[in-house]
Amino acid sequence: MSERIFNFSAGPAVMPEPVLREAQEALWSLDGTGIGVMEHSHRGSAFKAVLAQTEEVCRRLANIPDDYHVLYLQGGASTQFFSIPMNFLQSGDTADYIITGAWSKKAASQAKQYGKVHVAGSSEDRNFCYLPKALNWTSKARYTHITSNNTIFGTQWPGEPDVPTDSPLICDASSDIFSRPIDVRKYGMIYAGAQKNLGPSGVTLVIIRDELVKEASLDIPEMMQFRTHADNESCYNTPPTFGIYVMGRVFHWIEQQGGLEAIAEQNQDKANVLYRFLDESVLFKPTADKDSRSLMNVTFVTGDAELDTQFIATAKEAGLDGLKGHRSVGGMRASIYNAFPKAGVERLVEVMRAFEAKHGEAKHG
Amino acid sequence: MSERIFNFSAGPAVMPEPVLREAQEALWSLDGTGIGVMEHSHRGSAFKAVLAQTEEVCRRLANIPDDYHVLYLQGGASTQFFSIPMNFLQSGDTADYIITGAWSKKAASQAKQYGKVHVAGSSEDRNFCYLPKALNWTSKARYTHITSNNTIFGTQWPGEPDVPTDSPLICDASSDIFSRPIDVRKYGMIYAGAQKNLGPSGVTLVIIRDELVKEASLDIPEMMQFRTHADNESCYNTPPTFGIYVMGRVFHWIEQQGGLEAIAEQNQDKANVLYRFLDESVLFKPTADKDSRSLMNVTFVTGDAELDTQFIATAKEAGLDGLKGHRSVGGMRASIYNAFPKAGVERLVEVMRAFEAKHGEAKHG
Numbered sequence: 001m002s003e004r005i006f007n008f009s010a011g012p013a014v015m016p017e018p019v020l021r022e023a024q025e026a027l028w029s030l031d032g033t034g035i036g037v038m039e040h041s042h043r044g045s046a047f048k049a050v051l052a053q054t055e056e057v058c059r060r061l062a063n064i065p066d067d068y069h070v071l072y073l074q075g076g077a078s079t080q081f082f083s084i085p086m087n088f089l090q091s092g093d094t095a096d097y098i099i100t101g102a103w104s105k106k107a108a109s110q111a112k113q114y115g116k117v118h119v120a121g122s123s124e125d126r127n128f129c130y131l132p133k134a135l136n137w138t139s140k141a142r143y144t145h146i147t148s149n150n151t152i153f154g155t156q157w158p159g160e161p162d163v164p165t166d167s168p169l170i171c172d173a174s175s176d177i178f179s180r181p182i183d184v185r186k187y188g189m190i191y192a193g194a195q196k197n198l199g200p201s202g203v204t205l206v207i208i209r210d211e212l213v214k215e216a217s218l219d220i221p222e223m224m225q226f227r228t229h230a231d232n233e234s235c236y237n238t239p240p241t242f243g244i245y246v247m248g249r250v251f252h253w254i255e256q257q258g259g260l261e262a263i264a265e266q267n268q269d270k271a272n273v274l275y276r277f278l279d280e281s282v283l284f285k286p287t288a289d290k291d292s293r294s295l296m297n298v299t300f301v302t303g304d305a306e307l308d309t310q311f312i313a314t315a316k317e318a319g320l321d322g323l324k325g326h327r328s329v330g331g332m333r334a335s336i337y338n339a340f341p342k343a344g345v346e347r348l349v350e351v352m353r354a355f356e357a358k359h360g361e362a363k364h365g
Numbered sequence: 366m367s368e369r370i371f372n373f374s375a376g377p378a379v380m381p382e383p384v385l386r387e388a389q390e391a392l393w394s395l396d397g398t399g400i401g402v403m404e405h406s407h408r409g410s411a412f413k414a415v416l417a418q419t420e421e422v423c424r425r426l427a428n429i430p431d432d433y434h435v436l437y438l439q440g441g442a443s444t445q446f447f448s449i450p451m452n453f454l455q456s457g458d459t460a461d462y463i464i465t466g467a468w469s470k471k472a473a474s475q476a477k478q479y480g481k482v483h484v485a486g487s488s489e490d491r492n493f494c495y496l497p498k499a500l501n502w503t504s505k506a507r508y509t510h511i512t513s514n515n516t517i518f519g520t521q522w523p524g525e526p527d528v529p530t531d532s533p534l535i536c537d538a539s540s541d542i543f544s545r546p547i548d549v550r551k552y553g554m555i556y557a558g559a560q561k562n563l564g565p566s567g568v569t570l571v572i573i574r575d576e577l578v579k580e581a582s583l584d585i586p587e588m589m590q591f592r593t594h595a596d597n598e599s600c601y602n603t604p605p606t607f608g609i610y611v612m613g614r615v616f617h618w619i620e621q622q623g624g625l626e627a628i629a630e631q632n633q634d635k636a637n638v639l640y641r642f643l644d645e646s647v648l649f650k651p652t653a654d655k656d657s658r659s660l661m662n663v664t665f666v667t668g669d670a671e672l673d674t675q676f677i678a679t680a681k682e683a684g685l686d687g688l689k690g691h692r693s694v695g696g697m698r699a700s701i702y703n704a705f706p707k708a709g710v711e712r713l714v715e716v717m718r719a720f721e722a723k724h725g726e727a728k729h730g
Contacts, residue, residue, distance in 0.1 A: 005399035009406040012606055020401055024389040034370035034684070036385055038565040038611070041374040041687060074439040074567060075588065078602035082586035110586060195603055200403040202439060202567040202605025221447035221475060223440065237443035238560055240567025241377055242607065246403070319399070322406060 006344035009322035010151050010297060010335040011175065011196040019249045019339075026245060037245045042238050050241075051233070054248030061251055061260060064184050064207060069230040071206040072244050076193040077103065077174045080204065081110040083224055084170060084189070087216035088142055089115035096120040096141040096167060100157075101128045101150035102328065103172060108145070120144065121161075127329070128153040130289040141167035143188060149176035151196070152326040154299030154333065155292040160186050168212055176296050177205065178254060179338055180264035188212045194243060196296070197337050198250050203243030254338065263338055270336050270345045271295040277349045283307075283360040284352055287329055301331030302359075308332060311355050318351045320344070371709035374687035375516050375662060375700040376540065376561040384614045384704075391610060402610045407603050415606075416598070419613030426616055426625060429549050429572060434595040436571040437609050441558040442468065442539045445569065446475040448589055449535060449554070452581035453507055454480035461485040461506040461532060465522075466493045466515035467693065468537060473510070485509065486526075492694070493518040495654040506532035508553060514541035516561070517691040519664030519698065520657040525551050533577055541661050542570065543619060544703055545629035553577045559608060561661070562702050563615050568608030619703065628703055635701050635710045636660040642714045648672075648725040649717055652694055666696030667724075673697060676720050683716045685709070 007014040026037040033046050040047045055070050064070060073079070084107075089095055093115040097108040099122040111117050118141065121132035128150060137144070144167045149156040156176055160183075163169055168188025177192035184190065189208040195201035206226070213226045222228050228236050234244075257263050275293060278286045278300055287299045302308050308331045315323050325333040336345055372379040391402040398411050405412045420435050429435060438444070449472075454460055458480040462473040464487040476482050483506065486497035493515060502509070509532045514521040521541055525548075528534050533553025542557035549555065554573040560566035571591070578591045587593045593601050599609075622628050640658060643651045643665055652664040667673050673696045680688050690698040701710055 003399055004394060004401075007400045007404055009400075009404065009409070011603065012404055012406060014404050015401065020392050020403075024392050027385050027389050027392070029369060034368055035372045035374075035686065036369075036380065038385075039372055039374065039377055039379050041377060042566065044374070044687070074441070074444070074605075076439070076602045078588050079439070082588060086586075113586065193603060195606075200605070200607045201407065201603040202608055221451075221478065223443050223447060237441045238376065238558060238566040240439075240565070240605065240608075241560075242565045243567055243605075321400065322409070 085111035085114035156294035450476035450479035521659035
């Protein structure tokens with residue numbers, strides 16, 4: 001097998017190597033059944049066992065209360081952007097959205113097809129480099145939508161914003177789910193495309209309160225109703241079986257790391273290595289406000305687009321891939337999700353230090 | 366690695382073993398990149414190459430004209446059931462549906478939310494054991510929908526029904542796509558969940574004429590518009606990258622078998638082994654009419670539910686898995702898709718012959 005390199009991709013992203021090894025085995029034969037995991041009927045006992053085990057570990061990891069469903073859906077967060085208002089927003093209803101980046105903006109724009117969208121806060125004035133403090137809620141929002149981590153802009157809510165209304169909090173946690181403990185009770189619904197912290201793209205984890213499922217619209221296609229998938233334990237139609245299997249193994253791996261508390265410490269530790277260097281660097285500057293920094297996506301620039309490009313090429317030669325920032329921020333982005341090894345962050349800092357020694361003087365000297 | 370058994374599952378279903386071996390390698394490192402196929406950014410060059418190659422082989426295999434898009438969507442055929450009328454059926458419009466099984470019935474029921482559904486033919490009177498000959502079209506159907514192979518009932522259109530109107534033909538080919546040559550020009554759209562003949566569940570292949578894409582409704586969520594995915598080459602949001610990769614390797618494998626003509630011969634040959642035995646058997650009887658038989662799903666019964674159960678258990682002991690028929694037909698179903706080996710069909714006939722020798726007399730003697 002060929003050697004692996006450090007993969008800073010924002011998503012799909014690096015996965016735990018023990019999970020890759022397990023998946024390789026399972027492709028050929030799942031648990032000694034003589035049939036590969038992709039080839040098992042979703043209604044057979046072998047896959048039913050995968051489903052049951054995946055849910056069990058997921059519930060244990062995040063301490064998910066019994067009145068919440070754990071669902072595996074398709075179509076990514078982008079499908080949830082319209083699925084949520086389609087299910088919950090009747091014309092005339094208002095939903096509160098906090099706009100902290102491109103994805104929450106997209107989520108809000110999709111909701112406008114179904115009801116009223118009230119922007120309860122936004123950080124667009126400074127290109128989403130911070131999390132808004134002054135929030136302005138409506139009194140009877142049908143729900144309140146936030147994005148917990150903003151992949152593109154490198155910001156992350158340190159905890160849930162305090163919602164002063166009774167409106168259920170719905171959170172797109174695609175890029176930081178299970179990177180730290182989460183108090184599920186505070187949410188009506190949490191959703192996450194798997195391809196950053198949980199598994200391959202093509203499966204979306206949805207954790208949703210039963211009450212919300214029951215209140216949702218009946219006047220929409222069956223496949224779009226959360227009710228359909230809750231009632232059929234994600235097997236109304238053929239679910240993305242391989243993705244669910246991998247997600248289950250990732251949950252198991254997180255548990256082996258010591259669970260969400262332990263993973264959170266590891267993530268803080270990895271991010272500290274990078275932010276400490278950035279705070280001292282004369283060449284590289286972090287783009288997010290200090291109190292809004294993401295532990296998952298660390299965004300930074302030299303302030304010189306040509307130098308950025310040169311750095312990305314230098315890093316790539318050193319075996320550090322996927323560091324190019326999103327075009328709306330420019331510069332660099334180091335995505336260091338759960339499965340990203342600390343050794344890779346340390347290597348990045350080494351390469352940055354060497355690059356700075358060579359180019360920092362020229363710029364600041 | 367453990368030994369593999371014969372897997373007659375109706376879907377997810379057996380895959381070509383060389384593809385499983387390639388996928389195992391690619392999970393760890395795709396084409397020597399040092400990053401696994403699940404971990405590559407969908408916007409990076411390595412995955413872009415996968416996408417391009419997958420489309421290229423797909424177009425070559427099925428001789429797909431340039432004015433058709435090849436799309437990789439999510440949500441299975443069940444999502445297409447409402448997506449098609451959502452895109453194409455305005456209130457007041459009529460669509461023609463031919464009802465040949467549970468899936469086409471479900472497709473038709475989803476269309477009723479958007480416009481009028483005209484049943485142009487149905488075989489429900491005899492529990493879908495045949496394909497209707499007398500078809501009754503409307504003059505200006507917005508489209509005509511068929512299911513090319515009926516997984517549950519073991520029937521398959523020998524070719525497309527002749528649609529006498531200008532209405533574009535839309536075909537759910539989930540369970541027989543690329544099992545034989547297909548004249549794409551005859552269709553407005555062909556769609557197929559991958560999990561029978563093409564790859565893992567969680568990716569849906571859509572082949573759709575550009576004209577149809579352009580005519581579709583703009584008044585629906587962006588994610589539901591075929592236009593969105595056609596304009597963005599299936600990368601509007603993160604596509605199911607691993608599923609697309611595997612599908613591409615399956616296309617490649619089909620090409621190595623000699624393409625669709627050669628695969629069709631293999632499939633005819635495999636099905637003949639089973640049907641010849643069934644036609645002579647004193648114990649086992651095929652359930653579909655002779656002129657409507659599927660080459661993909663061979664359904665049969667003994668006429669005695671207890672004996673059926675006993676046979677399924679006997680077969681399982683002999684390493685033949687997944688033979689239980691769907692509850693709406695009962696008995697047995699041998700799903701023998703492209704990747705199912707002839708040796709497995711021959712083994713099944715041996716086991717049936719032995720079972721018949723033991724139990725046939727008792728029943729018919």
